[in-house]
Amino acid sequence: MTWETIAGWGSTALFAVGAFFFFAGSVGLVRFPDVYTRLHALTKADNLGLGFVVTGLALRAESWIVVLKLYLIWLIVIVTGATACYLVANAARGSGLEPWTRERR
Amino acid sequence: MTLALEVLAVVIMATVSLGIYRIERGPTGTDRMLSAMLFGTSGVALTLVLAEITGIGALRDMALVFALLGALTSVSFVKRAWGAEDR
Amino acid sequence: MMIVFDILLVATIIWIAVGSLSQRQMFKSVVMFVIFGLFMAIAWIRLSSPDVAMAEAAIGAGVTGALMLDAIGHLRRSETPYASAAEPEGGEPDA
């Protein structure tokens, strides 16, 4: 078992988990009933999927600086994603969009 | 081991195409905007994966551009176009 | 495997391009246009020209998309009598 083999299989497993979360995020976006619940799916599942993909790529990266850059990109996506999510939820709430509840339907 | 990367690229592409359904359906403009946000995150992942497959390091800079653009589009949607989605 | 990716990419691009031109609602078209820019950028990557891809993402999807969203906001404010197609689905919350 060389490092290449371990990194290859490990990153493949991480890619599978990441792809699963991307898939779950898209399914949530399609299936969930209203804007707020869809925002949940979008921010959580997709940021996590990107995190797994980035970790998998980091295992294969050729230098440390690339690893740090990959995680910097992930950090930027997390921060901008959470901020954009708050902005959309805030605007939706401010315009009087009521959340979907189980009792109403 | 590039096969894993290629399969990952195909899967992300397929999930992104799934999200287009949400633009077709709506019902509000906000829902449509959400799928644009989804493509921001998936676009970053896709670009990073393609950077690894092709070995072009400059594509990682493009992933940064994608990350920042997602924020730009959502902010301009919320600040400038809110309530205009029925047009 | 990349041939599958390319077929999927091209099919999606054509779908979005047709979708962005054939909508009665302007907002839907604008969102489609933004996403068209993102996919086009990925197509440029596949054509191994990352510099064009970066320009496409930044200008095509980002700046033009923001300008179009801004324009649509101005249209709303100026009260243009525009035939707004009502959504066939229920659940329009701020009606």
Add this chain to the structure above:
Amino acid sequence: MSQQTATTISRRERIRLFVLRTLALGAIWVLITEADPGSLAVGVPLAMIGAALSVALQPRSLSAVHLPGAVRFAGFFLVQSFLGGLDVARRALSPAMPLDPACVRYPLRLAGDGPRVVLANTISLLPGTLSARFLGGDTLEVHVLDNHESVLADLAQVEERVAGLFGANLPPLQMGGDS
């Protein structure tokens, strides 16, 4: 709390902030260019211009981050955001789609703009919660996917972690039972 009441800041403090921010921006530049030595001719002046502008525009540092708290916060954040993604994936993929969404109001104990922004963004990434808006009177409205009893207690725990990140102490929790 790191809120400074003085609006004027001494020259020495400005220089210290300038040097710190130059180093931080320079580090980001090195990361983005993947440590290309040729690009430093552009990067070093840009980092200095950026730091000078930021000191001129926002001389007070927004909030001083407390280092041991930050490490603990990072661990907490990673574990919880994993659980959050898992939770939302389970709900999205299960055929019955177990959702019971509601908006709850959470009385904030944390003061200061910077910590509150961090708290709102953290809540959005944790299991089943999404910060919707700040109401007047120090209340944060949170949209939850599953409206169970312990939501407010969970949020209080998150708030304590964020307070730890900034090295701040919170007043003791008083549950009004108004969920």
